[in-house]
Amino acid sequence: MTPSSPVPGNTDFQTDWHDTLCCIHCGCSLRAGRKLCCTRCGATYPIDNGVPRFVAKDNYAAGFGYQWNQHRLTQLDSHSGMPISRDRLMSASGWSVAELHGKNVLECGSGAGRFTEVLCETGASVTSFDISSAVHANVASNGHFPNLRLVQASIYELPFKKESFDFLVCFGVLQHTPDVEKAFKTIFQYLRPGGRFCIDVYAAIVAYTHPRHLLRPLTRRIPPARLYTVVEKVVPRLLPLSMMLSAVPAAGPYLARLVPVANHRYLGLRNKNTLRNWSVLDTFDWFAPRYETPQTRRRLERWTTELHLRDVSIERRRGLYVIRGTK
Ligand SMILES: C[S@@+](CC[C@H](N)C(=O)[O-])C[C@H]1O[C@@H](n2cnc3c(N)ncnc32)[C@H](O)[C@@H]1O
Incomplete structure (x- = not known):
């Protein structure tokens, strides 16, 4: 078997956007240098291979880091030669390339970046994050896109301005977090009112x-x-x-x-x-995952109602619920 080649050092990745990030403790702006430093509380964040890190290096998602660095390329369309990730993203979301072009898109839990690649190719301004060292696989494959900002961070503590994104994408992530409801509700804080979202999560009835x-x-x-x-x-x-x-x-x-x-x-x-x-x-x-908590349709309906989301559709596709709509 030939898994993906090891992660090479990435020299192309643009880093001039680092000072657009916020401190995860006090929300203030960060000064960029060899590391990021909060202008108010003095908290500092390392930058590993061009990727700012807002979580401990060793965390509950180490297995994912291992997996995605072993299989950096396996699921990337540019590697498989088939539009598998593109078709999944576009058909699940119902969005078009023209709608995404030039918009601010937040991708949550990007893994090795199979969907990061598709999003970057639309010409959107893509901000992507993952809690694990998978970000290094992602940057090795997608770091050449000038429209990508990539950080290592947790859904629960994100270094972004609230309500600053037009689109929100989160595939295959929420069931692997320790508190799925909290994770679901937190990501919506970063979507602007009127912004559109597409999320998928394991369906309890199939997974269990x-x-x-x-x-x-x-x-x-x-x-x-x-x-x-x-x-x-x-x-x-x-x-x-x-x-x-x-x-x-x-x-x-x-x-x-x-x-x-x-x-x-x-x-x-x-x-x-x-x-x-x-x-x-x-x-x-x-x-391998430490956490896996599939969800019921009823629970997802309750959360979307509590968040006052609009035009919500919850559709079962194979073992997943795909949830989309407008904030
Ligand atoms: C099954 S993978 C999906 C990756 C990618 N979205 C895809 O579909 O290929 C789940 C990802 O969620 C990430 N993850 C788990 N908990 C997270 C958290 N609290 N914050 C950010 N990412 C998280 C893991 O590190 C892992 O890369």
């Missing part, structure tokens, strides 16, 4: 009936590198069985769920190695 939940209490305690080695060994053995079962007419998708490896047959990836890489990545992604 998956056999991976029987193993996860154990596997999430295994150090990332060790768990990854196990996943790398298991996937080539079980994926053929999963593929065979998934080909059974009608019952296929249900039968394949009995085999605890991720199967991306539905994406139309034809190359065997590519299929295996995606499977290793997503099987690890199932078993």
Whole structure:
């Protein structure tokens, strides 16, 4: 198997936007230098490889950092040669390139940057963050976009001005935070009134009936590198069985769920190695996260009502709820 190449040092990344960020303690402006320094309370924030950091280096999402640095390129459209991320973003959100062009977009929990790449290509001004070291995979792949601002920060403490974004995107993140309701409600503080959002979150009804939940209490305690080695060994053995079962007419998708490896047959990836890489990545992604709390439709409806969001639609797509609308 050939996972993505190691993260190279990035020399292109623009950094002249650093002083547009705010202190996460007092909200005041930051002075940019070798590190960022709050002009009021004196708090300082390091800059690692051009990426300002507002969280401890070692945090609960270390497994994600490991995963995305192992698979820096796997899911990027520019690497797969297929518009998988672009199609998912555009069809889930219903937005057009023309609507995004020149707008301020906030992307929450960007991982290796599969959607960062798509957003940057629209010509939007993209601000992206992730709590983990995945930001270094992202900057290595997308740091050449002059319209990207990337920071390592947590949803709960963001260094941005409130209500400063026109669009908000958050895919695959909220269920992996320790307090999903708080995370959901916090990100809306950064969207301007009238701004539009598209968020997805695991659907409880699908996720909780998956056999991976029987193993996860154990596997999430295994150090990332060790768990990854196990996943790398298991996937080539079980994926053929999963593929065979998934080909059974009608019952296929249900039968394949009995085999605890991720199967991306539905994406139309034809190359065997590519299929295996995606499977290793997503099987690890199932078993490693410290937190995974899928949500019910009723809970999502309550939160959107409490936030007085408008034109809300909550649609189930495969194992996810896609929530979109206007603030
Ligand atoms: C399953 S990945 C999804 C990444 C990306 N959105 C994608 O779809 O490829 C979840 C990401 O959420 C990030 N994450 C988890 N908790 C977070 C938090 N409190 N603040 C910011 N990012 C967080 C993880 O580090 C991880 O990269």
